Amino acid sequence: MPASVPAAHLVRTAPTLPDRVRVAVVGGGQAGLSLSYFLQQLGIDHIVLEKNTVTHTWRSQRWDAFSLVTPNWQCQLPGHPYAGDEPHGFMKKDEIIDYLDGFIAKVNAPVLEGVTVKRIAPQPEGGYAVATSAGDFIADHVVVASGGYHQPVVPRMAERLPALVTQVHSADYRNPQSLPEGAVLVAGSGQSGAQIAEDLHLAGRKVYLAVGDAPRCARFYRGKDVVDWLAEMNYYDMPVDAHPLKEGVRDNTNHYVTGRDGGRDIDLRKFANEGMELYGRIGGFDGQYLQFDTNLRESLDRADTVYNGINSSIDRFIEKSGIDAPAGGTYEPVWTPEFERPLLDLAASGITSVIWCIGFMPDFAWIDVPVFNGRGAPIHRRGITQIPGLYFLGLPWLYTWGSGRFSGIARDAEFVATHIATQETQGAQASPGMEGIAGTPAGQQTMAANLPGAQPRVSAMAG
Numbered sequence: 001m002p003a004s005v006p007a008a009h010l011v012r013t014a015p016t017l018p019d020r021v022r023v024a025v026v027g028g029g030q031a032g033l034s035l036s037y038f039l040q041q042l043g044i045d046h047i048v049l050e051k052n053t054v055t056h057t058w059r060s061q062r063w064d065a066f067s068l069v070t071p072n073w074q075c076q077l078p079g080h081p082y083a084g085d086e087p088h089g090f091m092k093k094d095e096i097i098d099y100l101d102g103f104i105a106k107v108n109a110p111v112l113e114g115v116t117v118k119r120i121a122p123q124p125e126g127g128y129a130v131a132t133s134a135g136d137f138i139a140d141h142v143v144v145a146s147g148g149y150h151q152p153v154v155p156r157m158a159e160r161l162p163a164l165v166t167q168v169h170s171a172d173y174r175n176p177q178s179l180p181e182g183a184v185l186v187a188g189s190g191q192s193g194a195q196i197a198e199d200l201h202l203a204g205r206k207v208y209l210a211v212g213d214a215p216r217c218a219r220f221y222r223g224k225d226v227v228d229w230l231a232e233m234n235y236y237d238m239p240v241d242a243h244p245l246k247e248g249v250r251d252n253t254n255h256y257v258t259g260r261d262g263g264r265d266i267d268l269r270k271f272a273n274e275g276m277e278l279y280g281r282i283g284g285f286d287g288q289y290l291q292f293d294t295n296l297r298e299s300l301d302r303a304d305t306v307y308n309g310i311n312s313s314i315d316r317f318i319e320k321s322g323i324d325a326p327a328g329g330t331y332e333p334v335w336t337p338e339f340e341r342p343l344l345d346l347a348a349s350g351i352t353s354v355i356w357c358i359g360f361m362p363d364f365a366w367i368d369v370p371v372f373n374g375r376g377a378p379i380h381r382r383g384i385t386q387i388p389g390l391y392f393l394g395l396p397w398l399y400t401w402g403s404g405r406f407s408g409i410a411r412d413a414e415f416v417a418t419h420i421a422t423q424e425t426q427g428a429q430a431s432p433g434m435e436g437i438a439g440t441p442a443g444q445q446t447m448a449a450n451l452p453g454a455q456p457r458v459s460a461m462a463g
C-alpha cells in the first residue's frame with residue numbers, strides 16, 4: 001500500500017489501484033505531474049505511480065546550498081509559471097520546493113506514492129500489464145516519466161580506497177559539515193562536481209578536484225544572462241532533429257556555471273590560484289597513490305574553448321541583429337598547470353572523503369518492451385515510441401534543450417497528452433508512425449547554423 005503522504009505534498013492520493021486504467025504514468029516528478037495536468041484538462045482517466053514521494057528528487061538529491069542553474073523565469077511548469085519578483089534570479093533549494101509544492105497543489109494529480117512499478121509488458125490483446133509493489137493492473141497507455149538520473153555511478157576503484165575514507169555520491173552530498181574533517185577529493189567537474197567543489201572551497205575546505213571533460217559557459221555576457229541571450233537566439237526552441245549533433249546531443253555533459261549568490265561563472269583556474277588542487281581525470285588507486293590522467297591542461301583549455309565559443313555566437317547574434325550591448329571579450333586563462341601530476345599520495349594528501357560526481361546510469365530494466373537502442377536508451381520521436389501506447393517524458397533533449405528541465409516539460413507533456421487523446425478518440429492504439437511526429441520546421445534547420453550548437457560541445461547550456 002502507498003506510504004502516507006506528507007502534508008506538504010497535498011497530493012490527491014488515489015484510494016487504491018484500479019483493475020484497468022486508460023493511462024498509467026510512472027513517476028511523480030515534474031514530468032509525471034505535468035502530464036497529469038494536461039490529461040486532466042483532456043478528461044483522460046489516469047493514475048500516477050511514484051515509488052517515493054512526488055518531486056522527491058528535488059527534496060532528497062540536492063545539496064543544502066543548491067541553487068537553480070537556470071534563471072527563475074525558465075520555471076515554466078504548466079499552469080504554474082514562476083510568479084516571484086526575481087525572474088532573473090536563481091531559486092535556492094527551499095524556494096524550489098515551495099515552487100513545486102504550489103505546482104503539486106494546483107495539479108492535484110491522482111497519485112499513489114510509495115508504489116514502485118516493477119514491470120510493464122505488452123498484452124497480446126492490447127494495452128500493458130503493469131506490475132507494481134502494490135499489485136497489478138492493466139493500462140491502455142503507459143507513460144514513463146521516471147527521470148533521467150537513475151543509478152548513481154561510483155567506479156569500482158572505490159572499493160580499493162581505505163575504509164577510513166568516507167565516500168558519497170553527489171546525490172547524497174549535503175554540506176561540508178557532514179563530511180569528516182580533512183581534505184576532500186571531488187571526482188568529476190560537471191554541473192554537480194564543479195558546484196560541490198565550490199561549496200567546499202567556499203567553506204574553507206582543502207579540495208582536490210579531478211577535472212573531467214565537462215564544458216563550461218559564462219553566467220553573464222554583454223549585459224545579460226547567457227540563458228537570456230540563447231533564448232533570444234531561439235536556442236531553446238530548437239528541436240533535437242535540428243541540432244547539429246542530432247540525437248547525439250542527448251549524451252552531452254552539462255556546462256558548469258552556477259546560480260549561487262545571484263549567479264556567477266565557475267572558473268576552476270581561479271580556484272587553483274586560491275589553493276584548490278586540480279588534477280586530470282581520476283584513473284585508479286594502487287594502495288598508496290591515487291592515479292590521474294595527464295589531461296588537466298587539455299580539459300581546462302577545452303572548457304574555455306566552449307565558453308568562448310558560446311560568447312562568440314552571442315557576439316555574432318548581437319552584430320547581426322544590430323543590438324546595442326556592452327562590449328564583449330575573450331576569456332584569458334588566469335592560471336595554467338605548469339606540469340601534469342599523475343599521482344597523489346592519499347595518506348600524505350590528508351584526504352578523508354571522496355565525493356563521486358561522475359553522473360548516473362539509466363535503469364529501464366523494468367520495461368519489458370523492445371524499444372531500446374544499442375546503448376539502452378529508448379527510441380522515440382518526441383516521446384512517442386514505435387510501440388503503440390508506450391511513451392517517455394522528461395528525458396534530456398527528448399525534444400528540446402528544456403525537455404529534462406523546468407523550461408520545456410510543459411510543451412512535451414502537452415504534446416504526449418494530446419497524442420494520447422487523439423488515439424483515444426480514434427479508438428485506435430496504432431501509433432501514427434515515426435515520420436509523422438515532430439517534423440522539424442524547415443526554418444529551424446537554417447536557424448541552427450547560427451546557434452552555438454553548430455559546433456559540437458558548444459551546444460547545450462547548463463541546467
Ligand SMILES: Cc1cc2nc3c(=O)[nH]c(=O)nc-3n(C[C@H](O)[C@H](O)[C@H](O)COP(=O)(O)OP(=O)(O)OC[C@H]3O[C@@H](n4cnc5c(N)ncnc54)[C@H](O)[C@@H]3O)c2cc1C
Nearest residue numbers: 027029030031051068069070116117146147394405406463
Ligand atoms: C543536480 C541537478 C541539478 C539540476 N538543476 C536544474 C536546474 O537548475 N534547472 C532545471 O530546469 N533543471 C535542473 N535539473 C534537471 C531536472 O529539472 C531534474 O532532473 C528533474 O528532477 C527532472 O524531473 P522528472 O520528473 O523528469 O524526473 P525526476 O525528478 O527524476 O522524477 C522521476 C520520478 O520517478 C520515480 N520513479 C522512478 N522509477 C520509478 C518506478 N519504477 N516506479 C515508480 N516511480 C518511479 C522517482 O522516484 C522520481 O520521483 C537538475 C538535475 C540535477 C540532477
